[in-house]
Amino acid sequence: MSSVAIAAAPERRHPLLSLLPGLALTASIAAVAHLASHDVGILKNYQMIIAIMLGVLVHNLLGTPAATIEGVAFSLRRILRFSIVLLGLQITAQQAAEVGGTGVAMIAIALLATLVATMLAGRLLGIPRGLSLLIGVGTAICGASAIIAAKAAVRGEDDDAAYAIASVTLFGTLAIFAYPAAQSLLQLTPHDFGLWTGASIHEVAQVMATAFDGGPEALRIGAISKLTRVAMMAPVILALGELSPLLGFGGAGERTRPPFPWFLVGFLAMVGIASFVAMPHQAGGLLDAAAQPVRDNLRTFSTANAFLLSMAMAAMGLHTKLRHILSEGWRPLALGLFASLFISLTVLAMIRWVA
Numbered sequence: 001m002s003s004v005a006i007a008a009a010p011e012r013r014h015p016l017l018s019l020l021p022g023l024a025l026t027a028s029i030a031a032v033a034h035l036a037s038h039d040v041g042i043l044k045n046y047q048m049i050i051a052i053m054l055g056v057l058v059h060n061l062l063g064t065p066a067a068t069i070e071g072v073a074f075s076l077r078r079i080l081r082f083s084i085v086l087l088g089l090q091i092t093a094q095q096a097a098e099v100g101g102t103g104v105a106m107i108a109i110a111l112l113a114t115l116v117a118t119m120l121a122g123r124l125l126g127i128p129r130g131l132s133l134l135i136g137v138g139t140a141i142c143g144a145s146a147i148i149a150a151k152a153a154v155r156g157e158d159d160d161a162a163y164a165i166a167s168v169t170l171f172g173t174l175a176i177f178a179y180p181a182a183q184s185l186l187q188l189t190p191h192d193f194g195l196w197t198g199a200s201i202h203e204v205a206q207v208m209a210t211a212f213d214g215g216p217e218a219l220r221i222g223a224i225s226k227l228t229r230v231a232m233m234a235p236v237i238l239a240l241g242e243l244s245p246l247l248g249f250g251g252a253g254e255r256t257r258p259p260f261p262w263f264l265v266g267f268l269a270m271v272g273i274a275s276f277v278a279m280p281h282q283a284g285g286l287l288d289a290a291a292q293p294v295r296d297n298l299r300t301f302s303t304a305n306a307f308l309l310s311m312a313m314a315a316m317g318l319h320t321k322l323r324h325i326l327s328e329g330w331r332p333l334a335l336g337l338f339a340s341l342f343i344s345l346t347v348l349a350m351i352r353w354v355a
Contacts, residue, residue: 022071023311025064026079026318029054030310048209049176051310055317056173064318076315080205081263083308084223087208088270089294089301091220092278098191099224106350107199107228111236114140114343121338125331130156132335134164137240139339142230143168143203149233153241167336169320172202175340180213192351194218198225200347202340205312212306227267 030051037047058064064072115136122132134156138147144165151161179201183193193214201207204226211222277291 019071019074021065022068022073022315023075024071025058025068026055026072026075026311026314029058029314029317030307033310033314034307047306047310048212048313051313052173052176052205052209052317055314056320056322057317059318059320060322068318072315072318075311076205076319079308079315080312081266083208083305083312084204084227084263085266085270086301086305086308087219087223088267089274089298090216090305091224091271091274093271093275094278099195099221099228102354103195103199103225104228106195106347106354107225108232110199110343110346110350111140111229111232113346114339115236117342118335118339122335125335127331127335128160130154131160131163131332133240134160135167135332135336135339137236138164138168139171139202139336139343140229141233141236142226143172143206146233146237149237150240153237163332164336166321167332168202168340169316170322171336171340172206173316173320175201175344176206176210179210183214186348188351190215190217191221194221194223195225196344196347196351198222198227199229200344201226203316204230205309205316208309209313212309 032054033047033051036050118136118139119129119132122129122135133154134147134150137150138144140146147161147164147168150156175197179193179197188196194211194217197207197211197214197218198221201210207222207226208219211219214222273294277294279291
């Protein structure tokens with residue numbers, strides 16, 4: 001009778017265990033940023049900026065350990081989106097309406113103008129059309145998410161997408177430093193500063209970090225403006241998918257539907273809760289009792305949200321590869337800079353002359 005060796009089944013690892021090292025790393029960086037921004041005078045209120053810079057330094061000087069990759073990615077995607085949802089508790093429907101129809105129109109105009117200008121500038125610089133498009137989409141809409149969706153819609157190249165993501169990460173990160181410095185010179189109101197950041201900076205996380213420095217009103221308007229741009233991603237990517245053969249991308253095959261930003265639904269739900277809490281209710285009544293727990297914990301929610309955003313900032317820094325940005329030469333880098341300056345100055349001009 002022959003014996004058959006039975007291979008031991010590999011031990012299944014709980015998904016949470018694979019996330020823990022990366023979550024511990026981003027949480028540690030967020031904790032250092034939190035303490036530094038509260039205890040060091042010159043760093044006060046720069047919690048987000050400190051977190052992202054620490055992440056960049058760790059990744060590019062020491063390297064991000066392989067065991068942390070899943071947790072870092074979770075921080076950048078899931079925790080960021082959850083923190084955006086939680087941010088809705090700090091915004092009421094009346095406050096959200098402050099962006100107004102003019103603000104929405106400005107955002108749409110700047111988005112479309114940036115796409116067109118980036119494509120034209122890329123052609124003048126001799127940059128491949130696919131790379132120009134992805135840099136333009138990432139700059140005009142919402143960074144990496146828009147780049148990935150656009151790449152699928154036009155069946156673009158992986159290398160182009162990787163470079164475009166690195167480019168918008170670099171220039172969006174520089175904006176975190178440049179915008180507050182410019183604000184002090186331009187003397188923008190918190191409302192206008194929030195609108196400027198939300199309508200022109202690339203990634204959601206970068207907008208949150210920059211607008212956070214301008215105070216509660218700037219953060220509120222920045223968040224609403226940015227989420228308005230995110231909502232515009234769907235029609236733009238669908239249009240690119242339909243027009244890709246005419247633009248010289250891919251073939252006439254199946255169209256790719258962009259992912260629906262479900263976190264927007266959660267954000268709007270939290271805005272609804274915040275609006276309900278802010279409404280006057282009869283003291284001691286049922287509605288007042290339902291709203292009271294949220295009122296009592298708003299400060300706790302705000303502190304927790306700032307920490308979660310710092311974890312997302314740290315994760316973004318841990319994804320920033322400076323070497324990759326320099327690998328393609330100066331032309332694509334110049335295009336990324338042009339696109340970033342174009343949308344920034346376009347929005348700023350409309351705020352000055354229209355808003």
